[in-house]
Amino acid sequence: MLAIESKESRRRRRRRRRRKKKKKREESMESGKKEDGEMEKVEFDASEIEYVSYGGEHHLPLVMNLVDQELSEPYSIFTYRYFVYLWPQLSFLAFHKGKCVGTVVCKMGEHRNTFRGYIAMLVVIKPYRGRGIATELVTRSIKVMMESGCEEVTLEAEVTNKGALALYGRLGFIRAKRLFHYYLNGVDAFRLKLLFPRPELHPSLPMMADKYESHMRSYHGNAPSIVE
Numbered sequence: 001m002l003a004i005e006s007k008e009s010r011r012r013r014r015r016r017r018r019r020k021k022k023k024k025r026e027e028s029m030e031s032g033k034k035e036d037g038e039m040e041k042v043e044f045d046a047s048e049i050e051y052v053s054y055g056g057e058h059h060l061p062l063v064m065n066l067v068d069q070e071l072s073e074p075y076s077i078f079t080y081r082y083f084v085y086l087w088p089q090l091s092f093l094a095f096h097k098g099k100c101v102g103t104v105v106c107k108m109g110e111h112r113n114t115f116r117g118y119i120a121m122l123v124v125i126k127p128y129r130g131r132g133i134a135t136e137l138v139t140r141s142i143k144v145m146m147e148s149g150c151e152e153v154t155l156e157a158e159v160t161n162k163g164a165l166a167l168y169g170r171l172g173f174i175r176a177k178r179l180f181h182y183y184l185n186g187v188d189a190f191r192l193k194l195l196f197p198r199p200e201l202h203p204s205l206p207m208m209a210d211k212y213e214s215h216m217r218s219y220h221g222n223a224p225s226i227v228e
C-alpha cells in the first residue's frame, strides 16, 4: 500500500473518513445490517467472477470506494488519477454479478537503472475474501509488467497485515526492507520485492509470463473467467 500524501492533508482526510465511517455504521445499525467485520460470506463459483482491466472514468468511483473503505491510508482523487490514467493496463477490477468486489492499482517505470513495477493498492471486499480474487488480480498486473519488460515488482505492506504478507509471500515476494513508521497510523511497513529472471540469463523469458500465470492458476485450482 502506497503512502504519499503530506501528513496534514492525510490527517484531515482521515478525520473526514472517520466521520463518514461513523455515519455509515449508524445507518447500517439503523437498517439492522451487520457491521463490516461480521459480514456474511457470499456463495459464488470462481467462474462467476469477471476480471476487467481499467476501462475509463466510469471505473474510477468503483476503485476509489473500495480502496477508501479498506485501506488505512487516505488518497486524493489526484493520486488515483495519476495511476489509472498513466497505467490503465496495470489496473484491474473484479466483478460479481455487476458488483465491483476487488481491485488492484499499479504503475511501472525506471527506478535507479531498473525498470520496475509497483503495486500501489489491492483490495477485495470482506464477503469475497479467501477465494483467490486478490491472487488473480495481482497475477494479471504482474503478467503485464513482465511482458512490458519489468525486472522486478515492489510494494509496501503494513508489518501487521498478515493476510497481505501471506498472499505476497505465496506469490514469491521477499521482504527487502523494513520502513519505520511508514504509515500515518504509525505502523511500520515491509518493502516487498519480486525479482524476475534477467533475459540474458534466461533466454526463455517471453515464455515466463505464461508459466507464471499457469502456475498461479493451478495454485488456486479453478481458472476464473477472463473478460478484458
Ligand SMILES: CC(C)(COP(=O)(O)OP(=O)(O)OC[C@H]1O[C@@H](n2cnc3c(N)ncnc32)[C@H](O)[C@@H]1OP(=O)(O)O)[C@@H](O)C(=O)NCCC(=O)NCCS
Binding pocket: 001, 070, 071, 121, 122, 123, 124, 125, 128, 129, 130, 131, 132, 133, 134, 135, 136, 156, 157, 158, 161, 162, 163, 164, 166, 167, 168, 170
Ligand atoms: C489482502 C487481501 C487483498 C486478500 O484478498 P483475498 O482475495 O482474500 O486473497 P486470496 O484469496 O487471493 O488469498 C491468497 C492467499 O493469501 C493468503 N491470505 C489472504 N488473506 C489471508 C488472511 N486473512 N490470513 C492469512 N492468509 C491470508 C493465503 O495464503 C491465501 O492462500 P490460501 O487461500 O491458499 O490460504 C484482502 O484481505 C484485503 O482486501 N484486505 C484489506 C486491504 C489490504 O490489506 N490490502 C493489501 C495492502 S498491501
